[in-house]
Amino acid sequence: xxxxxxxxxxxxxxxxxxxxxxxxxxxxxxxxxxxxxxxxxxxxxxxxxxxxxxxxxxxxxxxxxxxxxxxxxxxxxxxxxxxxxxxxxxxxxxxxxxxxxxxxxxxxxxxxxxxxxxxxxxxxxxxxxxxxxxxxxxxxxxxxxxxxxxxxxxxxxxxxxxxxxxxxxxxxxxxxxxxxxxxxxxxxxxxxxxxxxxxxxxxxxxxxxxxxxxxxxxxxxxxxxxxxxxxxxxxxxxxxxxxxxxxxxxxxxxxxxxxxxxxxxxxxxxxxxxxxxxxxxxxxxx
Amino acid sequence: xxxxxxxxxxxxxxxxxxxxxxxxxxxxxxxxxxxxxxxxxxxxxxxxxxxxxxxxxxxxxxxxxxxxxxxxxxxxxxxxxxxxxxxxxxxxxxxxxxxxxxxxxxxxxxxxxxxxxxxxxxxxxxxxxxxxxxxxxxxxxxxxxxxxxxxxxxxxxxxxxxxxxxxxxxxxxxxxxxxxxxxxxxxxxxxxxxxxxxxxxxxxxxxxxxxxxxxxxxxxxxxxxxxxxxxxxxxxxxxxxxxxxxxxxxxxxxxxxxxxxxxx
Numbered sequence: 097x098x099x100x101x102x103x104x105x106x107x108x109x110x111x112x113x114x115x116x117x118x119x120x121x122x123x124x125x126x127x128x129x130x131x132x133x134x135x136x137x138x139x140x141x142x143x144x145x146x147x148x149x150x151x152x153x154x155x156x157x158x159x160x161x162x163x164x165x166x167x168x169x170x171x172x173x174x175x176x177x178x179x180x181x182x183x184x185x186x187x188x189x190x191x192x193x194x195x196x197x198x199x200x201x202x203x204x205x206x207x208x209x210x211x212x213x214x215x216x217x218x219x220x221x222x223x224x225x226x227x228x229x230x231x232x233x234x235x236x237x238x239x240x241x242x243x244x245x246x247x248x249x250x251x252x253x254x255x256x257x258x259x260x261x262x263x264x265x266x267x268x269x270x271x272x273x274x275x276x277x278x279x280x281x282x283x284x285x286x287x288x289x290x291x292x293x294x295x296x297x298x299x300x301x302x303x304x305x306x307x308x309x310x311x312x313x314x315x316x317x318x319x320x321x322x323x324x325x326x327x328x329x330x331x332x333x334x335x336x337x338x339x340x341x342x343x344x345x346x347x348x349x350x351x352x353x354x355x356x357x358x359x360x361x362x363x364x365x366x367x368x369x370x371x372x373x374x375x376x377x378x379x380x381x382x
Numbered sequence: 383x384x385x386x387x388x389x390x391x392x393x394x395x396x397x398x399x400x401x402x403x404x405x406x407x408x409x410x411x412x413x414x415x416x417x418x419x420x421x422x423x424x425x426x427x428x429x430x431x432x433x434x435x436x437x438x439x440x441x442x443x444x445x446x447x448x449x450x451x452x453x454x455x456x457x458x459x460x461x462x463x464x465x466x467x468x469x470x471x472x473x474x475x476x477x478x479x480x481x482x483x484x485x486x487x488x489x490x491x492x493x494x495x496x497x498x499x500x501x502x503x504x505x506x507x508x509x510x511x512x513x514x515x516x517x518x519x520x521x522x523x524x525x526x527x528x529x530x531x532x533x534x535x536x537x538x539x540x541x542x543x544x545x546x547x548x549x550x551x552x553x554x555x556x557x558x559x560x561x562x563x564x565x566x567x568x569x570x571x572x573x574x575x576x577x578x579x580x581x582x583x584x585x586x587x588x589x590x591x592x593x594x595x596x597x598x599x600x601x602x603x604x605x606x607x608x609x610x611x612x613x614x615x616x617x618x619x620x621x622x623x624x625x626x627x628x629x630x631x632x633x634x635x636x637x638x639x640x641x642x643x644x645x646x
Contacts, residue, residue, distance in 0.1 A: 277467035280435050281481035281532065282455045291484065295471050372471040372512055 160342035168342035169349050177331070178350065184327035185316055188244060192251025193312040200256040200308070201301055204263025209293065224257040229315065233323045247319050254315030255308035262304025266297030299366070299373035306362035313355040383448060384411040384434065384536065384568065390442035391429055392593075402593035403429045404440070409587065409596060411536075411568055418571045418583030420628065422635055426594025427572045428540055434570060435461050435538050447536065457485065460529040464541040466521040468513040468528075474500060475509040477524050481532040499527040502561060519550035526558070530565070539571045543578065552612070555581060559609035576628045580604070580621060581612065586628065590635045598631065600624065 144162045151161035160168065172178040207213050233250060240246040270293055278292050320329020328351060335344035389407040392400050403426040411417050419427045432438045434445055436454040445452040447459070460481060468477050479487075479496035487495075500506055503523040513521050522542055529537055543551040555578060562569060573579050579586045583602050590597040602624060608615055615621055 271467070273463060273465055273467045274469065276437060277461070277463060278480075278484065280437055280455050280459075280461040281484045282457060283484045287484055291480075292469070295469070298471075370471070372514075 158339070158341050160345055164342040165345040165349065168340075169346035172343060172346045172350060178347075181327040181331050182350075182354075185320065185329070188247035188251050188319075188327075189312055189316045191244075192248040192315065193255055193309065195248065195252040196254075196256040196259050196308055196312065197305060199252075200259030200304070201263050204260040204301070204304070205267050205293070205297065207260070208264040208267025208297070221257065221260060224253060225261075229254055230318060230322055233319055236319075237323050242323070246323075247316070250319040251312050251315040254318075255312035258307040258311055259301075259304040262300045262307065263297060266300025266304070267293055269300065270296035299370040302362070302366035302370055306359060306366055309358045309362050310355065313351070313358065317351060383413050384409070384570070385446045386410070386430075386434070386443070387446075388443035389430070389433065389440055389445065391426070391433060391438075391440040404433070405593035405595045407443070407594075407596055409599075411570060414566050414568055416562060416569045416571065416582055416584050417587060418573055418579040418585075419587045419589060420573055420576060420579040420632075421589030421594075421597075422591050422632065423574065424594075425589040425591035427589050429594065430589075431461075431538050431540050431570060431572050434536075435459055437461075457532065458534060459536045459538055460532050460534040462522070462525050462529045462537065462539040462542045464544050466513070466518075466525045466545070468521055468524055470513050473510050473512055474505060474516070474524055477513065478527045478531055481528055485532065495531050496527070499531045502530070503527045504557070517550070518546040519554060522546060522554060523557075526561070530561070534567065536568045536570065539569065541572050541574065544574070551578075556609050556612050558582065559607070559612075563607045563609055576625050576632070577616075579628065580625050581608070581615070586624075588628065588631055590638075597635070600628065 148162040151159050151164075155161060203217075207217055229250065232253075233246075236246040236249055240249060274292050274296065275288055278288050283291065317329055317332075320327055321332060322329075328347060331347050332344060335341075335347060386407055386409040389404055389409075390402070391404040392402045395401040407430060419430065421427050429438070433440050434447075434452065436452050436456060436459070447456075450456075469480065472480065475493060475496050476483075478499055479492040482492040482495060497509065500509060503526055505520060505523050505527070508516065508520065513524070516524070522545075525542065543554050546554065559582065569582075571579075571582055573582075580602055586600045586602060587596055588598045588600060589595065603620055604615060604618070
């Protein structure tokens with residue numbers, strides 16, 4: 097490699113990642129060992145092997161082996177039945193979660209900025225935080241029926257708490273001296289919101305959205321399992337009833353995969369939007 | 383020119399009683415003067431600065447700048463903060479241009495002015511860095527550039543070098559002097575350091591605490607420009623004398639308020 101080529105290579109080195117860089121860049125192998133992926137693979141392989149051994153030695157009708165589960169999962173993935181169920185379930189998830197974000201973020205921000213509102217809202221937030229949500233499903237079904245509406249509402253109230261609480265915390269942790277600084281430069285109230293409070297609260301808002309996604313998936317499955325008996329939850333109940341253990345496991349694997357995927361997407365968006373905060377030790381909820 | 387007449391400010395303290403932060407403060411700051419305000423902590427010097435900035439209301443008296451009474455923050459004034467108050471998510475360029483952006487200056491002009499001030503404070507090449515990648519001294523350079531970018535006629539500085547280490551502080555003092563010598567604007571500079579007050583100021587306003595009021599205004603008879611040889615200036619007789627005088631006065635104030643601490 098000539099010097100010029102080396103220079104070009106050096107310039108191509110990853111940019112954009114902010115924060116102090118330590119010494120030289122590790123090679124591909126070093127990066128791989130540095131990440132948690134190989135370790136996760138090792139534990140996964142060990143887990144799969146243990147599962148396989150257990151299921152073949154002691155298992156029976158009710159415990160499928162790992163390979164059977166994989167086969168069933170693949171079978172489900174190519175079946176129309178699964179995708180129809182996915183579509184119906186995710187309708188509730190998407191609508192419910194969208195409502196949670198559209199209501200939760202503004203509500204959290206307003207609660208964070210105007211503290212006196214706390215007196216009115218705190219008790220409801222606490223109720224939302226601690227209530228076993230399964231308990232209010234019958235109530236929802238009684239008032240909204242077995243349709244999409246009760247599933248949407250349940251997903252929304254499952255996830256909205258995380259969104260509200262984190263948005264509120266985000267606004268509160270914006271340094272008051274930044275607001276004073278903006279005012280000293282003649283910022284209007286509107287500019288304080290758009291230029292200081294919202295960008296400052298963004299990392300926590302994104303954290304709330306990520307945690308909310310997890311809760312939304314939980315809510316989606318629980319409502320289908322416990323009451324409405326539709327879509328993915330309905331599939332689980334159906335496979336259980338038919339003793340199709342491998343398919344039952346496969347459905348759960350697919351739900352888990354979807355949850356992981358959504359959370360990864362949320363985490364990716366969080367990093368993209370709020371990279372500046374990643375080095376901040378002030379991050380509260382992670 | 384800033385005219386302060388009979389300024390009084392009190393607020394309700396933690397114990398419910400009324401605390402008088404400022405009592406009957408009269409002060410004139412002339413055009414292009416570098417005025418330093420020195421006093422023990424709790425003497426209301428930051429309160430005074432925030433009143434001039436229009437950030438907080440007061441109870442009595444008037445503040446008039448170039449014939450216009452102060453009713454709130456205005457484009458004629460800008461402020462430099464002790465804790466820098468930089469936006470952690472914004473780059474150096476965007477931080478310096480922040481005041482301009484709030485005032486509706488378009489992107490091209492904003493960035494051009496920001497770049498020229500980044501050059502003035504010696505941060506060229508750091509335009510795309512974010513505050514957490516900079517040292518304290520560099521962060522305050524950003525703060526100074528941001529304040530200068532809006533082209534104020536009055537620069538209000540609230541212990542701007544209080545949070546940086548001694549060596550950086552000395553460098554920043556020299557640079558501030560040279561910036562002020564070139565740009566010429568009125569500066570009100572709060573500090574708790576006698577040396578800093580003397581080195582930078584045309585006059586030193588000495589404040590005393592409880593209630594905060596002006597004890598004395600001490601002219602600094604050191605010649606300008608001072609930025610080219612700060613070392614020689616600090617060894618000069620006039621500098622030593624006036625610093626010693628200020629310390630005597632400050633010590634008297636401490637003895638008035640806390641005799642046990644000084645005696646013991």
